[in-house]
Amino acid sequence: xxxxxxxxxxxLILQIEGQKLWTVYDSADLLPHPASSGAAYDTGTxxxxxxxxxxxxxxxxxxxxxxxxxxGAEASVHLTVGLVAATWxxxxxxxxxxxxxxAPGLRASLPRGWWRTGGPDDAWRARYREFVGELGDSxxxxxxxxxxxxxxxxxxxxxxxxxxxxxxxxxGIDLDTV
Numbered sequence: 001x002x003x004x005x006x007x008x009x010x011x012l013i014l015q016i017e018g019q020k021l022w023t024v025y026d027s028a029d030l031l032p033h034p035a036s037s038g039a040a041y042d043t044g045t046x047x048x049x050x051x052x053x054x055x056x057x058x059x060x061x062x063x064x065x066x067x068x069x070x071x072g073a074e075a076s077v078h079l080t081v082g083l084v085a086a087t088w089x090x091x092x093x094x095x096x097x098x099x100x101x102x103a104p105g106l107r108a109s110l111p112r113g114w115w116r117t118g119g120p121d122d123a124w125r126a127r128y129r130e131f132v133g134e135l136g137d138s139x140x141x142x143x144x145x146x147x148x149x150x151x152x153x154x155x156x157x158x159x160x161x162x163x164x165x166x167x168x169x170x171x172g173i174d175l176d177t178v
Contacts, residue, residue, distance in 0.1 A: 004068040008032045010083040011061045013069075015053035018076035022059055023048045025066040032064045033089075053078065086148060092135075094151065095144035099135050106131060 004025070013022065025048045053059055061067050069078070100106045120128070 002068070004066055006032065006064050006066045007061075007082070008063055010063050010085070012081040012083065013053065013059040013061065014079040014081065015055055015057045015059075016077040016079055017055055018071070018074045019052055019054045020076045020078055021070045021072075022051045022053060023068050023070075024051065024061060025049075086152060090148055091144055094148040095135055095140045098140040098143045098147055099131075099138055102138065102140070103131075103134055 004023075051059060117124075
């Protein structure tokens with residue numbers, strides 16, 4: 001398995017066969033960005049809790065919680081179910097996308113040389129505040145929620161296609177199997 005890491009989504013660990021030792025550490029980042037994960041975690045400075053899962057056990061690991069798993073000599077199979085939640089960030093982005101369809105000014109190009117300026121001046125701040133105000137006052141919350149829901153449905157994985165059907169043949173595999 002993976003070394004000690006944390007995920008940007010909640011996880012349910014379903015122990016299917018055998019047993020596995022999970023070590024879960026105190027989190028330094030309780031709400032990481034959902035699209036992120038981390039592998040470089042100093043386990044020497046954080047207290048860990050050891051949990052042994054046996055077939056039929058379930059472990060919930062919140063996003064951002066560093067963890068690792070180890071197996072013994074026996075076969076061990078677990079299934080990780082990732083629980084990806086929509087966040088306020090997702091709603092804000094969906095609202096901005098909705099506003100962009102309604103406000104042509106947001107689709108205008110930035111002024112030439114914008115990257116060379118010494119930073120935002122009063123005109124930039126005023127224009128930015130104008131767009132932020134439009135986001136708050138333009139009635140994009142309900143359409144933004146609808147857009148976000150649609151995006152979540154469209155991004156859902158496809159239904160199972162039976163590719164795990166051959167797992168029942170695993171018992172016939174041994175060291176001499178080609």
